[in-house]
Amino acid sequence: MAEAPVRVLAIHAHPDDIEFQCAGTLALLGKAGCHLTLATMTPGDCGSVEHDAEAIAAIRRREAKEAADLLGAGYHCLEFRDLSIFNDDLSRRRVVEFLRKVRPDLILTAPPADYLADHEATHLLVRDACFIAPIPNYATRQWEPAPALDRIPHLYLVDPIDGRDRDGNPVTPHFSVDITEFWSLKQQMLECHASQRNWLMRQHGIDEYMSIQEKWSTHRGKEIGVAYAEGFRQYTVHPYPHENLLLELIGQDGRGKATAPRDTLG
Numbered sequence: 001m002a003e004a005p006v007r008v009l010a011i012h013a014h015p016d017d018i019e020f021q022c023a024g025t026l027a028l029l030g031k032a033g034c035h036l037t038l039a040t041m042t043p044g045d046c047g048s049v050e051h052d053a054e055a056i057a058a059i060r061r062r063e064a065k066e067a068a069d070l071l072g073a074g075y076h077c078l079e080f081r082d083l084s085i086f087n088d089d090l091s092r093r094r095v096v097e098f099l100r101k102v103r104p105d106l107i108l109t110a111p112p113a114d115y116l117a118d119h120e121a122t123h124l125l126v127r128d129a130c131f132i133a134p135i136p137n138y139a140t141r142q143w144e145p146a147p148a149l150d151r152i153p154h155l156y157l158v159d160p161i162d163g164r165d166r167d168g169n170p171v172t173p174h175f176s177v178d179i180t181e182f183w184s185l186k187q188q189m190l191e192c193h194a195s196q197r198n199w200l201m202r203q204h205g206i207d208e209y210m211s212i213q214e215k216w217s218t219h220r221g222k223e224i225g226v227a228y229a230e231g232f233r234q235y236t237v238h239p240y241p242h243e244n245l246l247l248e249l250i251g252q253d254g255r256g257k258a259t260a261p262r263d264t265l266g
Helices: 017-021 023-031 053-071 089-102 117-132 180-191 194-204 209-224 245-250
Strands: 007-012 035-040 074-077 106-109 154-158 175-178 229-235
Touching: 007 017, 007 023, 007 089, 007 117, 017 023, 017 035, 017 180, 017 209, 023 035, 023 053, 023 106, 023 175, 023 180, 023 229, 023 245, 035 053, 035 089, 053 074, 053 180, 053 194, 089 117, 106 117, 106 245, 117 154, 154 245, 175 209, 175 245, 180 209, 209 229
Parallel strands: 007 035, 007 106, 035 074, 106 154
Antiparallel strands: 154 229, 175 229
8 A cells, every 4th residue: 555645734824925935845845746735824814905804815815726726735724814813722722723634744834033923923833733733632622623643743944034033133044945946936826926916015115026035035045056945944842853854855955955855655
């Protein structure tokens, strides 16, 4: 009987966060044969001056699904609301239940310190859910709850926006992934989020959406001698897995060099 492929979950606060920070790496994991799921905590319901919250949420869920479709990935929204993600008991149980249903072996999520509270709360909820999801006696109080995970997933943190924490201090990644092969796909995925691009044009007064993505991917690329890259830190505190499954799967050393890839069957 064939083993199941490694299951990868990318979960961040809002539609388009994943496209900025880790879409190229997800494409490499997909190429390696991994099963991919993309998730956002909210549907981007505050991101418009033209539509009410319900209307813009529907638009942005559709855009997020279109981006995920380009990867051959599933998309889910956990249905929190913009600027209302908090690290409380009910929220934690909701995220734990989601992890138990998706059953990831490897997770990419938000960093602990970033410019926006939603990002930081997402980090805390996902980090703790990784630890809690394998505990059978932790009840999520959801309808038809999924069984506990077999183990704590491998946990990776994407760059904060512009590679800086909330105080503007640079954040150094543990390693970077050469995404040059899938740069065009990363751009196409971000282009799916037309409503967010329009919102930011209204908010900032300039169209910097696509240029920010390219600027930062180029910056990380130069650090390891490639055209485009994405930076990550691996969370390895105490019981969390220490081996770098991500790099093993995609066949890179984290410094721009190729290695022999690992079999993706978990």
